[in-house]
Amino acid sequence: MSPTRHGWITTPLTAGLIRGALDLERTERGLLPHRLPARARAQCADPQLHMAESQPSGVRLVFRSRATAVELDTLATKRVYVGAPPRPDGVYDLLVDGRPAGRACVTGGATLTIDMATGTVEHRPGPVATVRFTGLPAEAKDVEIWLPHNETTELVALRTDAPVEPVPDQGRTxxxxxxxxxxxxxxxxxxxxxxxxxxxxxxxxxxxxxxxxxxxxxxxxxxxxxxxxxxxxxxxxxxxxxxxxxxxxxxxxxxxxxxxxxxxxxxxxxxxxxxxxxxxxxxxxxxxxxxxxxxxxxxxxxxxxxxxxxxxxxxxxxxxxxxxxxxxxxxxxxxxxxxxxxxxxxxxxxxxxxxxxxxxxxxxxxxxxxxxxxxxxxxxxxxxxxxxxxxxxxx
Missing domain, CATH: 3.40.50.1110 (SGNH hydrolase)
Incomplete structure (x- = not known):
């Protein structure tokens, strides 16, 4: 981890902080969780499968920290269906010591426009956004940030106002x-x-x-x-x-x-x-x-x-x-x-x-x-x- 603006700490995003993914792809910006391994993805070219497995349902960041504030930079890919009502932004759920402690969304990101009548798909790039959680208790605690289950989410940076360490595997089922x-x-x-x-x-x-x-x-x-x-x-x-x-x-x-x-x-x-x-x-x-x-x-x-x-x-x-x-x-x-x-x-x-x-x-x-x-x-x-x-x- 390294210091950053105003005393905040940037912690490298590594496999030790991420649960629920079967593969982590290093990208130009950061880390893209996958729910199928690379070998499986290589055996099928179906765009629906690739979209679905890259949407991190059940994937979460898990760490222990005394931090009272957390920032996570992400690049989301949001879906738009032509003619249908707008889809809500993906949700990030915060758990502290296993209990719900916050919920947030981010706007922006890339856009995948899907025309169900014609079957066409258009991808437009977009900017990185930041999800913030503040007011966390100052004592040592386990923090979980569950990623949006229905948006492809590339992890770019994790910042906190106190050091972060992985939560050891306690042999949970x-x-x-x-x-x-x-x-x-x-x-x-x-x-x-x-x-x-x-x-x-x-x-x-x-x-x-x-x-x-x-x-x-x-x-x-x-x-x-x-x-x-x-x-x-x-x-x-x-x-x-x-x-x-x-x-x-x-x-x-x-x-x-x-x-x-x-x-x-x-x-x-x-x-x-x-x-x-x-x-x-x-x-x-x-x-x-x-x-x-x-x-x-x-x-x-x-x-x-x-x-x-x-x-x-x-x-x-x-x-x-x-x-x-x-x-x-x-x-x-x-x-x-x-x-x-x-x-x-x-x-x-x-x-x-x-x-x-x-x-x-x-x-x-x-x-x-x-x-x-x-x-x-x-x-x-x-x-x-x-x-x-x-x-x-x-x-």
Whole structure:
């Protein structure tokens, strides 16, 4: 660390201060957290995947300090959808000794303009901005800054008014989770209130969130990332993106699930592994994908989605959420005969018909902030509570 303006201290951004990322890329400005390793990123050129994995859901700076003020320079990449309402700025959540202590946003940054009607994307560069937290208690404390879950965030500089040191690894239980945009955070209010972050907090575990918006597609490189990441508990929430993208048929789905689980088990043969099927999503319960933007709603300034498939196509192997739930339950039931640490959770136990009636999906695909809280609380109650699949592994 080195002195800077008015006695402030600049601390180099290193891996010892960052949790929740699988890779850290050195850039011209600083450090870019990634949630997939470089080898995985090199095996797929899909822009959606690259955008999703570079959005630091669950990634946070963690350090110990007596600082009363903290500044973090970042370069965000913000998304703009043509014709849709403006997206809110990404949120930074501050925790002090594990308790919420502040929330902030920054304006500016780069812009990614996405035209859903044409599929075109335009990137415009922008300036670095500074997020500030002041009025922190002067005693020694653990400080966490959770990065925006839905904005690619390049870390440029960390400044404090007192020295910073890494928080030693105290052997906390690590929960590794993979899923779709719902696990990524979709319309959650902030990075600590995505459903996996809430569930991790309630379960007293350390989260590594590989929820990848639009990209939970049974990719072998994602399975290898799960295989190679140290973890005490693992969950995979599968299904909705396979319908969204109309990526495969039933004939391919079952073997792909087996292959995905086989790969994870290569690195974690006895780790509790929970397979979670999709939450309720009425437009795709019985209608295959792909999902498509509702252009009528978009012309009225609202972002909504519709199911573009035909229910009759189920006879030809097209996937619906109902089909996927039945297949996942069957696969886990059969594998569990030889794998006593493999478990299944029906996603409708997290968010079902009664929840949809009370807390409908605003865009017909993604839960809102209140539903994220409900899903996180229910997952914690089902998975981490006594008798749950993660009960013996949680701290």
């Amino acid at each position: 690590v929960w590794l989770h993979h899923g779709s945009s719902i696990s990524h955070g979709s319309d959650a209010a902030s990075p600590t209130t995505t459903w996996p972050a809430l569930a991790a907090s309630l379960g007293g575990v350390e989260l590594i969130n590989l929820g990848l918006g639009g990209s939970a597609l049974l990719d072998p490189f994602t399975a290898r990332a799960l295989r190679d990441t140290p973890a005490d508990l693992i969950s995979v929430k599968l299904g909705i993106n396979l319908v969204n993208t109309d990526l495969m048929r039933l004939r391919a789905f079952g073997p792909a699930v087996h292959g995905f689980l086989d790969t994870v088990r290569e690195g974690h043969p006895g780790t509790p592994l929970l397979v979670v099927s999709p939450i309720l999503c009425p437009i795709h319960e019985d209608t295959p994908g792909p999902s498509a933007p509702d252009l009528g709603a978009l012309s009225a300034g609202r972002l909504r989605f519709r199911a573009a498939g035909d229910p009759a196509e189920r006879a030809y192997g097209k996937l619906t959420l109902g089909v996927i739930r039945e297949e996942l339950a069957r696969i886990v039931r059969e594998r569990a005969a030889e794998d006593p640490h493999l478990y299944h959770l029906d996603g409708r136990d997290l968010y079902g018909e009664a929840d949809f009636a009370e807390l409908p999906l605003p865009d017909d695909l993604h839960p809102d902030a209140a539903a994220h809280r409900r899903i996180g609380e229910r997952f914690a109650a089902l998975a981490f509570a006594p008798g749950g699949p993660f009960a013996n592994g949680s701290g």
